[in-house]
Amino acid sequence: MARTRLIQAIHDAVVEEMARDPKVIVYGEDVELSIVGDLRGVHEQFGHDRIRNTPICETTLTGMAVGLASAGYHVVVQMMFSNFLYTGMDAIGNQMSKLRLMTGGQMELPITIIATIGGGSANAAQHSDTSYPMLMNLGGVNVAVPATPADAKGLTKTAIRSKNPCFLLEPNGRGGELGEVPDGEYLVPFGKAAVRREGDAATVVAIGRMLKPALAAAAALDAEGLRVEVIDPRTLVPFDEDCVLSSVAKTGHLVVVDEARECCSAASQIAAVVAEKGFSLLKGPIRRVTTPNVAIPYAPNAEAHVIPGEARIAAAVRELLGRTENHRQGVPA
């Protein structure tokens, strides 16, 4: 165990996998010095054939990944902000998510695409999207959303060893956060959620950057006598339905916290799954705490208003359980 920053954990995972497998190739715009910082200095160790700065041309970056993967390489593309996935969307939506089926299973596409998601840094609308709903709907790509340095490392390594396209979406602005990362070879499997806090009053599923405010809300609610269970899905495709359903079986209540916009969000998807498969477990409506259907504003106060935070999460749980804020004030902190 060592306390490690989230970007360092990704860095270590990529370096370990590059060392393990000479077929791992990394590229991206300005990836060598890297604004995101997760791959800084890797080129010094591996040289320009293995990791390389590209021109700014997202359409080609995602498309080249398909060709390079077809030629037997594992491609890691660092795309910086997930808004730039729109720019490189053609090969994502029309090629990498479809070609394996379209070729009757001939093609293997071991591609890992790294990008940041979410706002919170006054980067404004074109650098703050949480774009996994678009990816989840494609049907042919895995989506990982690590919220801790350990998961960042373990999921990155799993992604790079996968034979399929995987998106590794880093929480924007959290790259510097520290956490314990197990020493040595550490992989986190896809499709296994983590229960971050146990409880029986309500189930809170919190995705990616939302884990932190959800845990803060859980702590606050704890002080009010409400023990909520907080689940970090870790991957959205594949998704650990069992973990959520068995938690809801225990709590009877579900709140899903998602930084994506409400409409067709991951929160909507999880809510729909539970409304379909876990209906009889539910004691009340499913609440989604999401960003409303807006572009992320620049002004920090407006940004904080639209992105879910501790207060909105706690309020949703209270409302679901019929608690009022007044009630809360009655409880000693």
Place this chain on the structure above:
Amino acid sequence: MARTRLIQAIHDAVVEEMARDPKVIVYGEDVELSIVGDLRGVHEQFGHDRIRNTPICETTLTGMAVGLASAGYHVVVQMMFSNFLYTGMDAIGNQMSKLRLMTGGQMELPITIIATIGGGSANAAQHSDTSYPMLMNLGGVNVAVPATPADAKGLTKTAIRSKNPCFLLEPNGRGGELGEVPDGEYLVPFGKAAVRREGDAATVVAIGRMLKPALAAAAALDAEGLRVEVIDPRTLVPFDEDCVLSSVAKTGHLVVVDEARECCSAASQIAAVVAEKGFSLLKGPIRRVTTPNVAIPYAPNAEAHVIPGEARIAAAVRELLGRTENHRQGVPA
């Protein structure tokens, strides 16, 4: 009233709006003769300044729309298959859905993008996507999904008069279908669903191309003594929540039929809304009948297997209501 083909209804709407407003400009790849057929011959009436074939360059087609709209025109872009929206996704995801807010409300973006959605024609995965979930999640664009010639006309006209980006998604392969279209000026408002069939046993929301099999399923269920209410939302953004919630208040059961892939589909969104706002109205789980999370296969039998059809819709309703297929056989047809 006149019996009109769906593509003709769109044609008529565009021609009427072009005649009404000289600021309406149409362009697209091969739009003059037009494979889709909805705008065939319009150039003979209005000339090359008003409607024009473009090079193949979707990135620029969607981006130019933003510039041309900023210059005071109402832009209609015909994009053919909605898979090509991925190719032109940058200006959709990063510009037209965001710039109004980002400019503090300075920009008005009257843009109508027409494309077909859905499979069913053995066009294979790159020409068969139902891509509205991606659009719905952007938060800044309207999405219309006409299922009848009358709605095709009325929604197209409303889109062209809108001051905001609107997607008008035609049902693929249904362009030749006939339906009554009211004579003269005919507009269909956004955000108003249509109840296509009344019933009290269950609510079936059927989107776009799914209306036809849903109505067929409803007819079959009727013969079994089950009267289902079939709702055609007509627009997904804005969405008529009231219509669906009041129907569920009556029936207690909801099935959502969506040709989009299951994960983060419109069906998931609608299910989540009802699980949140209409939970107390529900007598059982919400069933979604969708395309599974796959690329659409070419072979017609495989395509028919993954795209929802009458049988799967009827089965979902029966299952929800605790009816078996055997039960059905007991009922005289």
Place this chain on the structure above:
Amino acid sequence: MTATGLGDNPQRSHAGDGPSPAEALRLFETMVLIRRVEERLRDDSAAGKLPGAVHLYIGEEAVAAGVCAHLSDRDYATSTHRGHGHFVAKGGDIRTMMAEIWAKREGICQGMGGSMHVADISKGILGANGIVGAGLSIATGAAFGARLDGDGKVSVCFFGDGASNQGALMETLNISTLWQLPVIFVCENNGFSEFTPSAEVTAGRIADRARAFSMPAAEVDGNDATDVWRAAGEAVRRAREGGGPSFIEARTYRIQGHFEAESFVLGTGRYRSDEEIAGWRQDNDPIARFRSRLVSDGTASAAQLDRIEAEVLDRVNEAVAYAEAGQPADPELAETLMFAPEES
């Protein structure tokens, strides 16, 4: 050549030797094979036997044949929606291709891809593609792999004049120049994008787009198999030797409609004259031109060439019989085939 909108005569790319007699006969055979395959698909499509749309390559055979003559199975090629010719020329099996188009389980893609997506990865055929211009970056990525492998493989990207207006072209010209990738860009300028004449949507000379990157660029008569063969030979040699990317614009003509439902779809709409088509068919058929050259320069006798043609027709008939006798595609395959099984 007015229909291509490019006016002047294409310049000869290279004055080097042409194909040897054996190579010439293979070239002829490949072209005839493509032609017979396409004619049969045309007829079966008209007869309503094929489920999806087919886009045919009739009249453009010299391009695929002339380029692929220089490639082996280890080399990569990406293709277009009009991809049967590239598949055949690159050594794909016509039986499994036919079965694919017939939506059969025996199809090279198990019936999941169809006409617009025939692919044989084992032969380096990275697939026909329904997205115009998509092959540009895929071929460039494969070329990057080839360069990393360092064993002289090359990657060829076939694309149309219409596709040359996708920005992906400039992006891949840039990156392949910078990284000196062994990729050959082959623009098949057949005069049209769907029903739009090239000149209406394509400014300047297409090859000049490559020249802006100082990339060697040849403009060849795409209906002259020898001309294509020479230019491609030079480009492939350069790429194999580490000399980086090349560009070839092959000027040709699309004899068939954009796709086989064209006349149904178009109704009374017209975008070219019947005379124009007839002119190309009669005076500029790449197979007829090559055949008469083979006979006149004594490479082969008419009887020899007739024999090749007859053999090819038998193979095509046999392939169609194979396809027709195949099993319907597995309708449930999609649900299990989306993801490659992971190790452990």
Place this chain on the structure above:
Amino acid sequence: MTATGLGDNPQRSHAGDGPSPAEALRLFETMVLIRRVEERLRDDSAAGKLPGAVHLYIGEEAVAAGVCAHLSDRDYATSTHRGHGHFVAKGGDIRTMMAEIWAKREGICQGMGGSMHVADISKGILGANGIVGAGLSIATGAAFGARLDGDGKVSVCFFGDGASNQGALMETLNISTLWQLPVIFVCENNGFSEFTPSAEVTAGRIADRARAFSMPAAEVDGNDATDVWRAAGEAVRRAREGGGPSFIEARTYRIQGHFEAESFVLGTGRYRSDEEIAGWRQDNDPIARFRSRLVSDGTASAAQLDRIEAEVLDRVNEAVAYAEAGQPADPELAETLMFAPEES
């Protein structure tokens, strides 16, 4: 000029007349105004007073000033993430721009856009843009509108050397040539994309990409205000007269980091030497060069220019005071502002 990776001397675009004395003084004032704005933003950013990232234009002022000198409010311009200079030169109000960057309600975008997205539609400023290359198609679309209006308006697209590798460039070069749109492509080649030197990611001469479409293309010294002014004047005249699009590559140098958090982000990472920066700053400052020319050719006295500089500084200080005193943005605005209200 080695840092631009282009080596040789840019050719002079045009031997025509330079700006009149009055025009020259306005040009000087605009450049100084941009410089003072950027210096103040640099300082306020370092002091932690600005919420988001700022990308500064110091050293590149001659480009925006020289081009926009030929434009009026009716003309359109699209800009980049490095957009303050274009906003100012195109006549945007520095008070509301400052308020925007300070995330205030009084901001030109009500605090919703920020530094990377300053826009003033009433002045034809279609916006700074956070997506590299996005302005290309937006400017082209606006130029299409201008051509339809038929009243001599033009549209200018500012974009970087990095952006010139986005395929959108080729797409818009093609369509603007075909449709003879009144658009002027202004490539600001400042030597870098983020921390990557231009030569590493940009093959060939950028202006050749336009020449492939036979588009008039000038390569100018972007730190010579007169040079830029002349080339832009010619391009704007051509566009207004219906002569179609033009391309200008202005070679300049980014004095500041990619953005103001650069040194924090980079740590010990280096991509250029301090000497290189100092060299450009000392020997090739566009304002200093222009100033000394104005004095030496007698257009203005040093005192006159000092007065302009002082006035400009006052305006900037006043604008910052205005911004600082503004109200915080309306936090709930996003929920009501996404869609324009519909009629009826």
